[in-house]
Amino acid sequence: xxxxxxxLSDELLRAVGDTGYTEPTPIQASAIPSVLMMxxxxxxxxxxxxxxxxxxxxxxxxxxxGRSRARMPRSLILEPTRELAAQVAENFEKYGKYHKLSMxxxxxxxxxxxxxxxxxxxxxxxxxxxxxxxxxxxRGKILLNGCSLLVIDEADRxxxxxxxxxxxxxxxxxxxxxxxxxxSATMPPPIKKLADKFLSNPKTIxxxxxxxxxxxxxQWVVPVKGPAFEKRATLRRLLAQEEVRTAIIFCxxxxxxxxxxxxxxxxxxxxxxxxGDMDQPARLAELDRFKKGDxxxxxxxxxxxxGLDIKGVSHVFNFDAPWHxxxxxxxxxxxxxxxxxGTAYTFxxxxxxxxxxxxxxxxxxxxxxxxxxxxxxxxxxxPAAREDRSRRVRAERRPRRPETGPxxxxxxxxxxxxxxxPHRQETARxxxxxxxxxxxxxxxxxERRPRRxxxxxxxxxxxGEAPDVGWNGPVxxxxxxxxxx
Numbered sequence: 001x002x003x004x005x006x007x008l009s010d011e012l013l014r015a016v017g018d019t020g021y022t023e024p025t026p027i028q029a030s031a032i033p034s035v036l037m038m039x040x041x042x043x044x045x046x047x048x049x050x051x052x053x054x055x056x057x058x059x060x061x062x063x064x065x066g067r068s069r070a071r072m073p074r075s076l077i078l079e080p081t082r083e084l085a086a087q088v089a090e091n092f093e094k095y096g097k098y099h100k101l102s103m104x105x106x107x108x109x110x111x112x113x114x115x116x117x118x119x120x121x122x123x124x125x126x127x128x129x130x131x132x133x134x135x136x137x138x139r140g141k142i143l144l145n146g147c148s149l150l151v152i153d154e155a156d157r158x159x160x161x162x163x164x165x166x167x168x169x170x171x172x173x174x175x176x177x178x179x180x181x182x183x184s185a186t187m188p189p190p191i192k193k194l195a196d197k198f199l200s201n202p203k204t205i206x207x208x209x210x211x212x213x214x215x216x217x218x219q220w221v222v223p224v225k226g227p228a229f230e231k232r233a234t235l236r237r238l239l240a241q242e243e244v245r246t247a248i249i250f251c252x253x254x255x256x257x258x259x260x261x262x263x264x265x266x267x268x269x270x271x272x273x274x275x276g277d278m279d280q281p282a283r284l285a286e287l288d289r290f291k292k293g294d295x296x297x298x299x300x301x302x303x304x305x306x307g308l309d310i311k312g313v314s315h316v317f318n319f320d321a322p323w324h325x326x327x328x329x330x331x332x333x334x335x336x337x338x339x340x341x342g343t344a345y346t347f348x349x350x351x352x353x354x355x356x357x358x359x360x361x362x363x364x365x366x367x368x369x370x371x372x373x374x375x376x377x378x379x380x381x382x383p384a385a386r387e388d389r390s391r392r393v394r395a396e397r398r399p400r401r402p403e404t405g406p407x408x409x410x411x412x413x414x415x416x417x418x419x420x421x422p423h424r425q426e427t428a429r430x431x432x433x434x435x436x437x438x439x440x441x442x443x444x445x446x447e448r449r450p451r452r453x454x455x456x457x458x459x460x461x462x463x464g465e466a467p468d469v470g471w472n473g474p475v476x477x478x479x480x481x482x483x484x485x
Contacts, residue, residue, distance in 0.1 A: 001023065001024065001029055002022060002023060002024075003016050003021070003022075003023075003024055003057075006024060006028075006029065006032045006033055006036075007032070007033060007036055008032070008057060008058075008061060009061050009064070011064075011098035011099060012057060012060055012061055012095065012098070012099075014098060015094070015095045015096070015097055015098050016057070016095065018097075019094060019095075024050075025049050025050035025053075025054075026045075026049065026207040027043060027045040027049050027050055027051055027054050027205065027207045028050050028053055028054040028057070030205045030207065031043050031054040031055065031058075031205050032054060032057055032058050034203050034205070035054075035055060035058035035059070035062075035179075035181065036058045036061065036062070038062075038179050039179070039201075039202070039203050040179060040180050040181070040199045040200050040201060040202040040203070041181050041182070041202055041203045041204075041205060042182050042183075042184075042187075042195055042199065042202045042203070042204045042205070043055075043181070043182070043183040043184075043205050044183075044184060044185070044186075044187055044204070044205070044206040044207070045183075045185065045205075045206070045207045046185055046214060046329065046333065049207065051153070051183045052087070052088060052091055052153070053091065053095070054183075055077075055151050055153075055181050055183065056088065056091045056092060056095055057095060059075060059125070059149065059151070060092070060095060060096045060099055060101065062149065063075060063101055063124045063125065063149075064099050064101070066124070068102055068122035068123055068124045069122050069146060070119070070120050070121065070122045071119050071120060071122075071141065071142055071143050072122070072142075072143045072144075072145070072146035072147075073104070073119075073123045073124070073125070073126035073142070073144075073146070073147055074123075074124050074125070074146060074147065074148060074149070075124065075125050075126065075147060075148065075149040075150070075151070076126050076128065076133075076144070076147045076149070076150050076151070076170075076174070077125065077126070077127045077128070077151040077153060078128060078129070078130060078133070078150075078151065078152050078153065078158070078167065078170070079127065079128070079129055079153050079154065080129070080130075080153075080154050080157040080158050080161050080163060081129070081157075081303055082107040082108065082109060082129060082280055082283070083283065083284075083287065083303065084153065084154060085105060085106075085107050085127050085128065085129055086105065086107070086284065088127050088153070089103060089105045089127050092125055092127075101124040101125060102118075102121065102122065102123045102124050102125070103123060103124065103125040103126075103127065104118040104119055104123040104125075104126050104127070105127050105128075106126065106127070106128035106129065106132045106133055106136060107128070107129050107132055107280065108129060108131055108132045108280070109279050109280030109281075109283075110280055110281075112135075112136065112141075115132075115136070116136070116141050119136070119141060119142055126142075126147075130158075130163045130166040130167060130170065131166070133170065134166055134169070134170070137173065144170070144173040144174050145173070145174075145175055146175075147174050147175065147178065148175065148177075148178050148179065149178060149179045149180075149181075150171070150174060150178055150179070150180045150181070151180075151181045151182075151183070152167060152180070152181070152182045152183070153183050154183070154184065154185075155182050155183065155184040155191045155194070156184045156185060156186045156187075156188060156191055156326060157330075159188060159190050159191055160324065160326070160327075164190060164194060167194070168194070168197075168198075171198045180198060180199050180200075180202075182194075182195050182199060182202070185326070185329060185330060185333075186326050186329070188326075214332070214333060214336045214342075216336040216339070216340065216341045216342065217316075217332055217333075217335060217336040217341070217342045217343065217344050218341070218342070218343045218344070219332065219343075219344050219346070219367045219368065220343070220344070220345050220346070220367070220368055220369070220370045221345075221346050221348050221356060221367045221368065221369050221370065222234060222238075222345050222346065222347050222348065222370045223348055223369060223370075223371075224347050224348065224349045225349070225350065231319065231347055231349065232260065232263055234347070235249070235260075235317060235319065235347070236264075236267060236269075238317070238345060239269065239297065243314065243315075243343075244314060244315050245296065245312065245314045245315075246290075246293075246296045246297070246312055246313050246314055246315070247296070247297050247298070247313070247314065247315040247316065247317060248297075248298045248300055248310075248313055248315075248316050248317070248334050248335075249297065249298070249299045249300065249316075249317040249319050250300055250301070250302065250316070250317070250318050250319060250320070250322070250331045251299065251300075251301060251319045251320050252301075252302075252320040252322065252323060253301075253320070254275040254276060254277050254301055256319070256320065257273050257274075257275045257299050257300065257301050258273060258275070260299050260319060261273040261299040264297060264299070269297055270294070270295045270296055270297060271295055271296075271297035271298070271299055272286045272289055272290055272294075272295040272297070272298050272299070273286065273298070273299045273300070274286045274287065274298060274299075274300045274301070274303060275300065275301040275303060276301060276303050283303075286298070287310075290310065291310060291311075299319075302322070302327055302330075302331070310334065311337070313334050313335045313337070313342065314335060314342060314343065315335060315342065315343050315344070315345070316331060316332050316334050316335045316342065316343075316344040316345070317344075317345050317346075317347070318331060318332075318344070318345065318346040318347060319347055320347070320352070321346055321347070321348055321352035321355035321356050321359070322355065322359070323355060325355075325358045325359045325361070325362035325363075326362070328346070328359045328362075328363070329362075329363070331344075332344035345370070346359075346367070
């Protein structure tokens with residue numbers, strides 16, 4: 001089957017051909033005809049199977065006929081993170097280059113001024129995160145009663161981030177007669193309840209079992225018994241393998257992301273970091289560096305675990321086993337995309353055994369243990385250059401012993417050398433005649449000035465032989481009378 005068999009327009013087929021894609025993925029082949037038929041739909045597929053294009057492509061053809069109005073977007077796409085929203089916007093620019101469709105991106109971390117100006121001109125496609133959308137709606141900058149198409153992408157991630165109440169409120173602001181598409185990698189009960197409430201007779205398309213992993217990804221569990229520095233040493237040994245070209249390393253905490261990136265850089269590795277504490281321009285800049293190849297290692301929190309399509313990622317490392325089993329499916333899905341193969345390693349320490357048990361229970365498979373990995377060293381290794389420099393400094397500080405050649409007699413032992421050394425005579429220094437120091441002759445041109453009389457001397461002269469007053473003076477009469485009694 002080709003894209004031409006799905007009922008897309010010639011302009012859209014031309015744009016798809018420019019990207020190099022010839023055959024649709026299973027989720028695209030099943031979803032695109034249903035979306036073009038204006039049906040509500042629930043799409044369940046594992047990450048990396050092309051869910052984004054399965055709703056972007058038919059939306060372009062649907063919105064090609066119509067006209068946008070100021071502050072009233074014609075369609076709305078909700079994304080859980082800024083990175084996913086920006087990625088969907090890139091897909092619209094790539095596939096809609098032969099259509100005259102306007103688009104606006106509403107995400108946090110940037111100023112509202114440009115976003116408000118874009119809304120005032122009128123947009124066909126509005127891509128937003130729930131927080132920024134609700135903020136502008138409450139300010140009266142946007143109206144949702146003209147939106148006829150709603151897409152809820154990464155619904156399970158929305159649930160994890162606590163956006164379900166916001167989505168329910170947004171759905172109440174939209175027209176009752178609309179088309180709603182819901183895409184998710186898993187289908188937990190709260191998402192099923194949301195779909196039953198806001199979708200009308202939806203068609204469910206499931207191309208993979210919920211919470212299943214990509215068969216093209218080789219998965220390993222790496223047991224680590226020691227503390228964090230042993231885990232870092234094990235990670236560096238795995239990164240040194242020749243087949244590791246580009247890698248994403250996931251950590252549970254943002255502080256661990258910063259510390260691990262700093263450690264990798266100190267060992268000469270080209271790495272970057274991305275986490276929730278970074279502002280949006282910095283996060284996008286780090287992603288661009290990784291995509292361009294300026295750095296081949298990206299240390300990230302779960303902000304980069306969902307939906308990011310970065311081509312050529314050969315390995316994924318779970319430095320920390322994820323707390324939520326669903327996150328494991330999304331993390332390792334950053335590799336092995338679009339039919340390629342990949343490898344995923346998950347470090348498991350004494351405190352991570354429960355996490356890996358929950359992951360294996362969710363995915364229904366036993367992950368292989370990497371038992372042939374050498375044990376981590378007892379302490380954290382330092383870079384070779386720093387180690388050589390430290391060894392050289394220690395050698396310079398150590399006293400050198402005289403070398404013995406064929407023509408030199410061997411140096412006597414230390415005890416024998418001490419016996420041959422004459423003992424010091426402490427009295428010799430006292431009995432030795434001392435050299436008399438020449439007396440300094442006074443300068444004839446300089447007369448000695450008399451000592452200046454101080455105010456204390458003047459006071460004593462005026463007092464004379466009179467008795468002191470105060471504590472040493474005569475006893476008052478009334479005290480004398482008291483003493484005689």
